[in-house]
Amino acid sequence: MFFDNAIHSFEDARRIAKRRLPWMVFDYIDGTAGTGCGARTNRAALDGIKLQPRVLNNVEERSIAGQVFGSTTKVPFGIAPMGMCNLSSPSADRLLARMAAKDTIPVGVSTVASTSLEEMWELSQGSAWFQLYISRTTETADRLIARAKAAGYDTLVLTVDVPEVGRRPRELRRGFKMPFRIGPRQFVDFACHPAWSLPQLVKGKPQMGNFGGAFGEFDREESRAGADWVTLARVRDQWFGKLVLKGVMDARDAKRAQECGVDAVQVSSHGSRQLDSAPPAIQALKTIRDELGPEFPLFYDSGIQSGEDIVKAYAMGADFVFAGRPFSYGIAANGATGLRQMRDVLAQEISITLAQLGLRKLKQITREVIASPL
Template sequence: MGLDRAASIDDLRARAKRRIPRFAFDLVDGGAEGERNMRRNIEAFEEIALVPRYMVDVAEIDTKAEIFGQTYDQPFGQAPIGMLNAFWPDADLKLARLCKRENVPYVASSAASTTLEQLAEAADGNGWFQLYVSGDDAVTEGLIARAEAAGYQVMMVTVDVPAAGKRDRDIRNQLSVPFKFTPGVMLQLAANPVWSLTSLRHGRPNIANYADLLKNATSYADVQKTLITPGLTWVQLKRIRDRWKGKLVVKGILHPEDAVRCAELGADGIVVSNHGGRQVAFGPATIEALPDIAEALSGKLEIILDSGIRRGADILRAKALGAGFVLAGRALAYGVGAGGDEGAERAMDILKLELLRALGQLGISSYAALAQSALHVKDGMSRE
């Protein structure tokens, strides 16, 4: 199927799957353990019915949304994704540039395959930085200082990785660090020549911000120790809050009491996220966790939601249950995998046009002026 026949994010995913060796596709597409949480994210969205209102003039629809003092053209942005160059060469840069062109936020991952400085330049004022807190304070401080120097105004601290998630597909594919060319991998490479040749030209995918620190890493455990820590608590988070002058967002919140604590600590926002179902398999879908969190916060913080956004209407389902902004993780990445820059644009257009159509169908002419209570959720899941 050509790109122009891709009607949905799912279609782009299917196309990406055909073009990318299995181990690399699974690295992005997969989730924790049996992937129940990953599926639940999507299914829970599908279960929420919004009731259309008609006879409203929707000849002009404005999708602009304001967050952290900046106005974006859409109420969504790109979530941080590490090691995305394994999926498609230069995927980070392609997405950062796309987000700039479309005037939406691009969140640069600590674990990106491109340096945070290069991504700041590519996103050109639309970049937010995502921080993983290392067990080594000097590593964390190094990243914060670099993010500050690169001009990021918004920093997102990811807190939902006390341990790396167990991803069954990666184990089955025998993914290893450093990457090994097993016979199975060689066969997959031979079967996907376009990916293999393009990737070969661009060199081995890596985690660019830590290149020096990881030079001598011989195991996944070494990488993990540098990137994340099981010892992250509110104490470090408070220190980071005091250290970072810009907007601070805490990513990976699922419990209302944790959300309230983020507000007390002086954060500016949270991302209700389960890491796209990549951390645990037993948790709630984010859209299920959202209503209690929104109620507990009663407007104290900006609420962003991610995990499972595949349709424009999901953005409005999130709004109906209390999130003013969303991030898409895999959705735009599938686009890059399906067709490079053009594929990414196709993914962006699909989300944009689906959102626009859903707003029209729901009788809403301005996203910015949209009150949560104006969206009618069948079966009373919303908290008006």
């Protein structure tokens, strides 16, 4: 059968990735917490936001450049931190870092990235943001912060919505483990997906880039439930660069984070991988923007699948928007070409959406572009 590998939409990237990836890897990336209700309600909320078309504004000259912490980005979206990106392809981290350098956008480097934070800083030519998880003992976090500082990072993203890793049935069913282990079940799965397995075989199994050797091993099951506002204050004292608090869904928490001196809040439901019954993240964004006022830097991620979704997030109050899965799927579908196509799909959709709304640049997006009652 003839398969067209070109990506014209998020759904294309997801469909091709699903075909190429082992079931275990696809379920790790695609999976959500619980029943998947959180992802469905966020999708429904994004779909429920309608944008008001406007006509006869001259929109010939348009720009989709964005702004984040005073820097101009070529596209108004960044790459959310994702653990073990190289599961989608052995070159995933390198491709993401290169895209970040080229588009001058942030690429999140997870605590559990498959490439070390030092190497990602180099590869991204200084576009990387380091994402930190804090475990029971703060010692590992202290050492990671020190490493990020030494490498030259200027932005730290503290993720606080994983007091315990959400139960993700699709991962559990496939026997997914971090660090990555290969048993008989995985062996069959990999044998059925040679397009993925052969390059992985050549490169060796994906590693936890920030762990191992003298630094010690990573324990995914270790509880992070002990982190509290004192922990945040401690990180704030240690980190002189920009500090982003990621995974905030409640206006009271956002307010308190602002008072604690964070430089930005990232509204996120962790791509619906944590609390299945959480309200739609896109709705939380609006509530939090209303609470914090127009000036405080607010970022958004979760469930972005198109340029129109990105425009909606800006309309709901985001100053910058991140996506995760679209880029993993693009890479899994067709490596560097797939990533570029996915990036271009989002960029072109944003530009075309601006035209339909009678706008020329991102700064002109306000709540007024929303047609549906809020």
